[in-house]
Amino acid sequence: MTSPLRSNTRQQLIDVSADLLCRRGFSGFSYQDLANELGIRKASVHHHFAQKADLGLVLCDWTEAWLRQGFEHFDRHGRNAPDKLWRYLRAAARHTFNEHKQCPLSVLQRDLPALPEAMQQRLAELSNVELDWVVGVFSAGLQQGELISPPGADARALARLFICSCKGALYYARLSGSDHFEQSMSLLLQPWLPAHSVTDTFPQ
Amino acid sequence: MTSPLRSNTRQQLIDVSADLLCRRGFSGFSYQDLANELGIRKASVHHHFAQKADLGLVLCDWTEAWLRQGFEHFDRHGRNAPDKLWRYLRAAARHTFNEHKQCPLSVLQRDLPALPEAMQQRLAELSNVELDWVVGVFSAGLQQGELISPPGADARALARLFICSCKGALYYARLSGSDHFEQSMSLLLQPWLPAHSVTDTFPQ
DNA sequence: GTCTATAAATGGATAGAC
DNA sequence: GTCTATCCATTTATAGAC
Numbered sequence: 001m002t003s004p005l006r007s008n009t010r011q012q013l014i015d016v017s018a019d020l021l022c023r024r025g026f027s028g029f030s031y032q033d034l035a036n037e038l039g040i041r042k043a044s045v046h047h048h049f050a051q052k053a054d055l056g057l058v059l060c061d062w063t064e065a066w067l068r069q070g071f072e073h074f075d076r077h078g079r080n081a082p083d084k085l086w087r088y089l090r091a092a093a094r095h096t097f098n099e100h101k102q103c104p105l106s107v108l109q110r111d112l113p114a115l116p117e118a119m120q121q122r123l124a125e126l127s128n129v130e131l132d133w134v135v136g137v138f139s140a141g142l143q144q145g146e147l148i149s150p151p152g153a154d155a156r157a158l159a160r161l162f163i164c165s166c167k168g169a170l171y172y173a174r175l176s177g178s179d180h181f182e183q184s185m186s187l188l189l190q191p192w193l194p195a196h197s198v199t200d201t202f203p204q
Numbered sequence: 205m206t207s208p209l210r211s212n213t214r215q216q217l218i219d220v221s222a223d224l225l226c227r228r229g230f231s232g233f234s235y236q237d238l239a240n241e242l243g244i245r246k247a248s249v250h251h252h253f254a255q256k257a258d259l260g261l262v263l264c265d266w267t268e269a270w271l272r273q274g275f276e277h278f279d280r281h282g283r284n285a286p287d288k289l290w291r292y293l294r295a296a297a298r299h300t301f302n303e304h305k306q307c308p309l310s311v312l313q314r315d316l317p318a319l320p321e322a323m324q325q326r327l328a329e330l331s332n333v334e335l336d337w338v339v340g341v342f343s344a345g346l347q348q349g350e351l352i353s354p355p356g357a358d359a360r361a362l363a364r365l366f367i368c369s370c371k372g373a374l375y376y377a378r379l380s381g382s383d384h385f386e387q388s389m390s391l392l393l394q395p396w397l398p399a400h401s402v403t404d405t406f407p408q
Numbered sequence: 409g410t411c412t413a414t415a416a417a418t419g420g421a422t423a424g425a426c
Numbered sequence: 427g428t429c430t431a432t433c434c435a436t437t438t439a440t441a442g443a444c
């Protein structure tokens with residue numbers, strides 16, 4: 001019968017495919033890869049996820065949980081807005097340079113045009129989960145005076161630049177190295193930090 | 205006999221595949237696509253480029269020429285450093301939003317891990333062509349006082365942040381729209397521009 | 409240079425037995 | 427839930443005729 005955990009194999013398939021998603025992208029792994037990893041046959045993978053798009057939607061859910069868990073962690077431990085942003089950046093750097101993975105959301109965003117329609121729609125929601133969190137951090141930070149805004153810019157515009165620069169720097173770092181990532185992000189944030197708190201290093 | 209132009213078909217293959225590269229990436233088109241486009245057969249494509257990696261290397265050459273041509277144009281028409289950077293950004297925006305293409309270099313950098321070894325090495329050289337030009341613009345601009353540097357930053361660091369933020373913003377714009385690209389880039393450059401020249405719009 | 413024909417591999421997917 | 431067997435489509439690539 002169907003176990004209350006919806007079977008161990010199903011969960012293992014999600015875990016393995018989430019890992020491969022972060023390493024190779026959604027079209028970068030096949031049912032054959034999953035089958036090999038678990039020591040079963042392709043047909044058995046189809047039993048759990050009839051179409052690859054079905055698996056893809058579950059991976060979107062997995063990604064949303066992964067994101068929310070990270071943001072909760074940064075909120076709980078970050079002392080102020082800049083600290084929360086540094087934690088976000090350090091987590092991204094660790095994930096990329098130590099574990100040789102990419103953020104699953106960035107991977108899905110990168111593969112966007114090649115994804116099944118249903119996943120593309122889901123991805124728009126996921127992107128907003130990330131954007132909303134960063135906007136919230138900037139809003140609070142500006143209000144508290146922990147961040148300063150250039151003339152004419154609002155929290156949402158700052159958040160968007162922060163996010164896309166971070167993603168761009170991470171993928172450019174595959175060419176130019178991890179210390180350049182830290183340097184770029186410090187340089188990006190510097191104009192928005194109060195003068196007394198500016199450091200030219202990547203806070204650990 | 206082999207014509208002095210190395211045959212018209214060969215050149216057409218390069219043109220078509222360069223276009224497809226910018227739209228779909230290197231693994232996003234097949235020899236079948238090229239054959240269909242030219243009204244010939246797959247085997248005839250193989251006659252001109254035995255392996256796809258052979259075509260890939262020629263596309264790297266094409267990309268280098270495309271880059272250098274753009275940079276020469278910006279150098280010839282740009283009045284000063286900020287103007288050259290704006291021209292670079294406007295060209296990228298036009299290419300992306302009007303022609304629905306991506307910069308071939310960015311595409312290759314994005315596909316990096318999936319590329320044949322020989323292309324990966326060539327790509328490192330190509331990336332430096334771009335970086336060196338942007339570094340040159342920043343160096344000259346800082347020296348002329350057309351750009352101002354935050355404490356502790358040099359031309360190379362500024363150039364790297366500029367490049368990767370631009371690439372990140374372009375790919376994020378598929379989700380958030382083209383006006384956000386302009387806003388993000390204005391916001392990025394603002395702290396480096398002398399106070400009198402700051403505009404909060406994307407100069408046309 | 410171009411063609412037909414074919415190979416060899418891979419990826420997604422289904423039918424039906426156990 | 428897992429298996430074998432099979433199908434269909436695609437992609438890269440080669441042999442050899444014209």
